[in-house]
Amino acid sequence: MRVHQLLTSLTYGDAISNEALAIKKFLEDEGIESKIFGYYNHPKVSKYFNHYSSYLSESKPEDILIFHFSIGSPVSKIYFQAPAKKIMIYHNITPYNFFKNYHRILARECYKGRLELKKFVDKTDLGLGDSDYNRRELEELGFDNTGVLPIVMDFRKFDREGSRVIRNMFGDDKFNILFVGRVIPNKKIDEIVRFYAVYQKYFNPNSRLIIAGEYRGFERYLNDIYQTIGKYNLKDVVLTGHISFNDLVALYKEADLYLSFSEHEGFGVPLLEAFYNNVPVIAFDKGAVKETMNGGGIIIKEKKFDKVAALIEELRNNESMREAVLRSQQDALKKYSYENVKKILLSHINNLKEA
Amino acid sequence: MEEKWIEAEGIDVEKIMEEIRKRVEDKKRKGIYKEEEIEDIENVELLPLPDILDVPIVYQPEDLEKSYKGIETLRERKIKELRAIKNSIPQVTGFKRKVKDFVIKIRGKIFPLLKLLSFFTLTDLYDGVQINSSSIESMMGYINESVHYLNVYKEHIKVLHNYVHHITTEITKLKVENDELKVRVKELESRLSFLEDRERALEKETVDKK
Numbered sequence: 001m002r003v004h005q006l007l008t009s010l011t012y013g014d015a016i017s018n019e020a021l022a023i024k025k026f027l028e029d030e031g032i033e034s035k036i037f038g039y040y041n042h043p044k045v046s047k048y049f050n051h052y053s054s055y056l057s058e059s060k061p062e063d064i065l066i067f068h069f070s071i072g073s074p075v076s077k078i079y080f081q082a083p084a085k086k087i088m089i090y091h092n093i094t095p096y097n098f099f100k101n102y103h104r105i106l107a108r109e110c111y112k113g114r115l116e117l118k119k120f121v122d123k124t125d126l127g128l129g130d131s132d133y134n135r136r137e138l139e140e141l142g143f144d145n146t147g148v149l150p151i152v153m154d155f156r157k158f159d160r161e162g163s164r165v166i167r168n169m170f171g172d173d174k175f176n177i178l179f180v181g182r183v184i185p186n187k188k189i190d191e192i193v194r195f196y197a198v199y200q201k202y203f204n205p206n207s208r209l210i211i212a213g214e215y216r217g218f219e220r221y222l223n224d225i226y227q228t229i230g231k232y233n234l235k236d237v238v239l240t241g242h243i244s245f246n247d248l249v250a251l252y253k254e255a256d257l258y259l260s261f262s263e264h265e266g267f268g269v270p271l272l273e274a275f276y277n278n279v280p281v282i283a284f285d286k287g288a289v290k291e292t293m294n295g296g297g298i299i300i301k302e303k304k305f306d307k308v309a310a311l312i313e314e315l316r317n318n319e320s321m322r323e324a325v326l327r328s329q330q331d332a333l334k335k336y337s338y339e340n341v342k343k344i345l346l347s348h349i350n351n352l353k354e355a
Numbered sequence: 356m357e358e359k360w361i362e363a364e365g366i367d368v369e370k371i372m373e374e375i376r377k378r379v380e381d382k383k384r385k386g387i388y389k390e391e392e393i394e395d396i397e398n399v400e401l402l403p404l405p406d407i408l409d410v411p412i413v414y415q416p417e418d419l420e421k422s423y424k425g426i427e428t429l430r431e432r433k434i435k436e437l438r439a440i441k442n443s444i445p446q447v448t449g450f451k452r453k454v455k456d457f458v459i460k461i462r463g464k465i466f467p468l469l470k471l472l473s474f475f476t477l478t479d480l481y482d483g484v485q486i487n488s489s490s491i492e493s494m495m496g497y498i499n500e501s502v503h504y505l506n507v508y509k510e511h512i513k514v515l516h517n518y519v520h521h522i523t524t525e526i527t528k529l530k531v532e533n534d535e536l537k538v539r540v541k542e543l544e545s546r547l548s549f550l551e552d553r554e555r556a557l558e559k560e561t562v563d564k565k
Contacts, residue, residue: 101403168556194396202388215542223538224401226545232396239545285362299362306393310378311361314371324365331364 002033003349004058004084006075007068009040010049015151015269016068016091021048022152023066026342032349039074052078059084064349069120071113080123085352087126089149092134092266092288093117098186102221117141126352130267133288145355147348151267153336155276162250166243170254174236175207175316178255178279180248180270181262183215183222183239188261188284190224191303195261197232199309204316208236212243212251252277257312260284261303268292272336275329280315280322282308296332298325404538407531410524 005024011017020036027034035058041049052075059065063084067075071093079086093114099107118141120127127143129135130151138146161167170176177196181187189211196209215222222239229237240247258274260283265271268289274281274297281297283289290299298315300308315322334340357376361368382388447455462469 101401104406104408164560165553165556168560169552190401194399198388198393198396202382219535219538219542220404220406222542223404223534226538226541227402228399238549240549241542241546290362295364297363298366301360301362303397304360304393305397306379306382306388307360307375310375311371313378314374318374321366321371325363328363328365 001062001064001353002035002060003027003064003066004034004055005036005066005068006052006055006079006082007036007038008070008073008075009042010036010038010045011040011042012044016070017042017045018154019089019152020068021045022154022338022341023345024048026152026345027349029342030346037075037078056081061085064352069117071109071116076116076119079120085125085355086123087128087348087352088120088124089128089130090117090134090138091130092137094184094186094264094266098184098264102185102218125355126348128348131288131291133291134266149344149348150336150341151269152338152341153269153272153276154338155273155333157245158249158252158273158276160246160249162248162253163244163246164250166247166250167254170208170210170238170251173206175204176210176254176256177207177312178210178212178251178258178274179260180251180258180273181213181260182218183211183213183225184218185221186262186264187213188263190221190228191261192259193225193228193234193237194232195259195303195305195308196237197228197234198305199312200234200236201232202306203309203313208238209234210238210240210251210255212240212248214242215239216242249277252279255279257282257315259312260289262286262289265289265292271297272333275333278326278329280325281329282311282315294332294335296325296329404534405531407528407535410527410531 005020007016007020009017010020024034024036035050036048037050037052037055039052055065055078059082061083064087065079065082065084066087066089067079068089069091079088093110096107096110096114099110121142124143125145127135127138127146128149129138129146130149132148135146135148177199179187179189179192181189183189192211193209196207200207200209211225225239228234240251243251252273255274255277256279258271258279258281260268260271260281262268262284263286265287268283268287271281271283271289271292275293281293282300283293283297284303285299285301293299298311300311315325357372359368359372361372363371383390
């Protein structure tokens with residue numbers, strides 16, 4: 001049996017590519033032949049890459065093909081034609097209504113993406129979501145056989161100092177509240193900024209809000225954030241834009257709290273990154289957030305700004321509470337261990353092989 | 356009892372919620388903030404910049420055509436009304452009609468004599484009619500010329516109508532672009548400020564190393 005993977009692009013550093021490479025490694029460790037086929041590739045990972053046009057000539061009915069779904073992928077047609085048994089991994093599509101006031105084209109793509117997903121229902125033998133939240137979406141769409149495969153997280157890459165310059169910039173006595181993610185409407189960064197206006201003014205003036213993430217392409221949403229910053233005359237809000245991984249590590253090292261008000265997460269990688277870096281996490285319970293946090297950190301059910309601010313103050317001043325939260329976060333990470341994810345993947349593959 | 360709005364493993368959530376409630380009440384009691392202030396901040400409605408793709412092309416040439424068609428219809432209706440008035444003039448019938456036909460017949464027979472008798476007396480009237488006729492002709496020429504200009508103006512109005520709509524659309528788009536560029540400037544300022552801070556930190560790092 002061979003288990004190959006199909007995806008749109010194999011690049012360096014993005015979550016889907018990392019997962020594809022990790023799956024390849026899991027399989028090869030078990031002596032299963034595995035290749036990655038795609039449409040684009042980054043030169044850094046070209047040695048693992050095969051062009052998708054060559055897949056059909058290799059595909060056999062006894063093989064298994066894993067497809068990483070992405071909207072409007074040109075490789076979908078190969079997936080439909082392949083004689084192998086098929087697994088589709090779904091990383092979620094943000095509901096279009098989050099984008100309709102800010103990015104009409106993306107809103108349309110997201111809408112079309114969900115329609116496109118329906119085409120895979122009859123062509124897929126096993127639909128895998130990287131969270132149960134995503135799996136339930138597949139089930140609602142009509143996929144008969146579904147399962148969960150958590151994202152493979154290689155946390156070892158955080159075992160370093162990070163950029164010393166960034167650490168100097170933010171390593172003062174201010175209380176750093178961090179959010180990591182693209183500046184897009186579903187992340188509700190505007191709410192974080194408004195919350196921070198309350199927190200800084202009434203609870204802790206000696207604090208800083210750091211939003212680390214790309215904002216290009218969403219200038220209209222960014223404008224709303226700037227308007228909010230201007231309206232409340234906020235001095236310590238830092239929008240870093242796109243940063244290097246080394247800078248990101250430094251930000252986690254200097255963060256005192258990770259705060260998320262996101263209203264749609266298919267998984268939530270930064271939550272776990274914060275767990276790993278021993279940053280206490282407070283996150284709003286929406287989408288797959290609670291499931292991803294797996295009992296770690298603090299989940300909030302409502303966004304009452306003064307109450308959340310008081311909760312942060314409690315966490316800041318109550319050392320035993322902070323330690324308990326950090327402990328719960330470390331326990332939660334066990335679910336995402338390399339061995340655990342490998343075991344889950346192999347069990348899905350074996351079940352499909354026997355089916 | 357307050358509904359549980361926090362979930363966390365390994366900590367006493369009830370106790371933490373109580374501490375939070377105390378903190379919040381304390382701030383309110385001291386007058387540091389009011390509930391309404393927080394609610395105002397929580398409930399701010401975002402007003403996204405309009406998307407350039409949302410600026411509609413509002414010009415609809417058929418609107419103007421419709422108004423012209425309306426004027427034509429009105430004119431046709433007026434002509435019909437005039438014809439109806441003309442047709443409604445009562446015709447002579449019965450005995451009067453017979454007398455009238457007889458008089459017309461007699462008048463036809465003696466018409467050359469009547470013409471001779473009136474030849475010298477009607478010259479002035481004839482000249483007057485000639486003058487009036489030429490005046491009417493020149494007036495007609497003037498009216499035709501005016502109609503021509505009216506048609507030209509009509510075309511000009513159409514063009515202007517078009518221009519006004521396009522200018523409105525373009526100005527709106529420029530406003531949207533201007534707003535977007537302002538955001539870009541803010542974005543660059545923010546980036547610059549971040550880079551300046553970074554530069555200072557780098558300088559400090561370098562100096563410390565030395």
